[in-house]
Amino acid sequence: MNLTLKKIAEIVSGQLYNTDGELIVSDVSTPEDATKDKICFIFDKKYYNNIKNINAAAIVVENFFADVDTPQIVVSDVQLAFVRLLNKIFLERQNFYKGIHQTVVLGKDVVLGNNVSIGPYCVIGDNVEIADNTVLVCQIFIGDNVKIGKNVVIYPNVTIRENVTIGNNVIIHSGSVIGSDGFGYIQRNGKHIKIPHIGKVVIEDxxxxxxxxxIDRATIGSTLIKKGTKIDNLVHIAHNVEIGENVLLIAQVGIAGSSKIGDNTILAGQTGVTDHIxxxxxxxxxPRTGIVQDVEDNKIVWGTPPxxxxxxxxxxxxxxxxPRLLIEFSKLKSKVEQLEKLLLKFLK
Structure with a gap:
């Protein structure tokens, strides 16, 4: 990354100590792996007693250590400072194709905003709108009548089917499918008859x-993902589901059709939600909670049923x-049976 401490202090809104700020650092490290060309963020107080021995070019802390000679950047929130610096490094390392690659297939009446980049082998359907500063990395399919907002990044091999709306500042990682058919059938005469899904998917900012x-499209109406929600890898969201604001869905969560998840809710890994919940x-x-009945606000639940x-x-x-209780129960049962036999003999 090759940034001066002065520049890093500016990025993380910190105050410099024990340095003029001109020292250049090349990377970020943990306290255990620190070297004289790396900066180290001290999240955990367990390192305080040994902070003098952290072999870093500089440390980022929430309180100044007057007895430590190492250059220090003092911030109000070390974790937030860490995220800000990583974001700076991450953005610098992104190397997206600029402009519209010659292999891109554009449909009819496509509207592109300012500074839109579409990488190799993307296919864009008819009547698609893509707003300013959005990036489609490569090998992406965008169906007809899709609307994509500003500052969106879509990584390779994503499929976005027809009639999907995506808000601003959205990130979609590789391999995801947005707007696929919902899983719906009716049974007649021993056969499964497919229910066509003609609805939409709406993903907010x-x-x-x-x-x-x-994320499956609705039968009719919309499958809705509200603003600020973060969805981990390998999650399935069925037709007509509504996910509230700032929800966290951890890996391998599955949510069946027409269920509603309230704002600020967290579903841990492999949690399942049945339909119309x-x-x-x-x-x-x-983790692995099976939600088969409604759950009230502000509850912490686990298990099946929760x-x-x-x-x-x-x-x-x-x-x-x-296992131990079963052994003890078996011994106790045997003793009771022996006592019953003795009692019967006594009564005779």
């Missing part, structure tokens, strides 16, 4: 969609004692 995510706001569901987290923890701890 500031959403990030991980790799190999599938309502999960409230500010809910946290532990129960309060603390109760499920007790059940999990108790279940580990079951």
């Amino acid at each position: 500031d959403v990030e969609i991980g790799a190999n995510v599938t 309502k999960v409230g706001k500010n809910v946290i569901a532990g 129960i309060p987290f603390e109760e499920q923890k007790k059940i999990s701890v108790a279940s580990k004692r079951l």
Whole structure:
């Protein structure tokens, strides 16, 4: 990266100590891997007692250490400072194709904003609108009547089917499919008859969609992902689902059709939600939770069916004692049977 400490302090909104700021650093490291050309962010207080021995070019901390000679950048929030610097490095390392590559296939009546970049082998359907500063990296399919907002980045091998709307500042990672057919059938005479899905997908601003995510279009109406939501890799969102604002969906979550997930909710890895379920706001569901009934606002749940987290923890701890308890129960049962025999003899 090759940045001076002065420039880094500017990026992270920090105050310099023990340096004129002209020292150049080339990378970011952990305290354990620090060297004299790297800067180190001190998140954990466990390093405070040994901070003098961190062999870094500079350290970023929330409080100045007067007895430490190492150059220091003091910030109000080390984690936020770390994210700001990484974002700077990340943006500099992005090397997208600039302009419209000669291999791109453009449909009829496509409208492109200012500074749009479309890389090799992308296919753009008819009546597509792509707003300013958006990047389609390469090998991307965009169906008819799709609208994509400003400052969007779409990585290779993404498919966006017809009639999808994507807001501003959205990131879609490789392999994801947006607007695929929903999974819906009716049964007649022992056969599965497909229900056509003619609805839309709407993705609002500031959403990030991980790799190999599938979001199905609605039967009618819209499948909706509201602003600020972040979706991890390998998540499936079925037709007519509504995801609230600032939701976190962790890897391998599956949400069945027409369910609604409230604002600020977190569904941990491999959680499943059955169809037509309502999960409230500010809910946290532990890993592998099976949500088969509505969950009220502000609940922390775990298990199948979901129960309060603390109760499920007790059940999990108790279940580990079951083998020993079964042995003890068997011994106790044997003793009771012996006592019953003795009692019968006594009564005779």
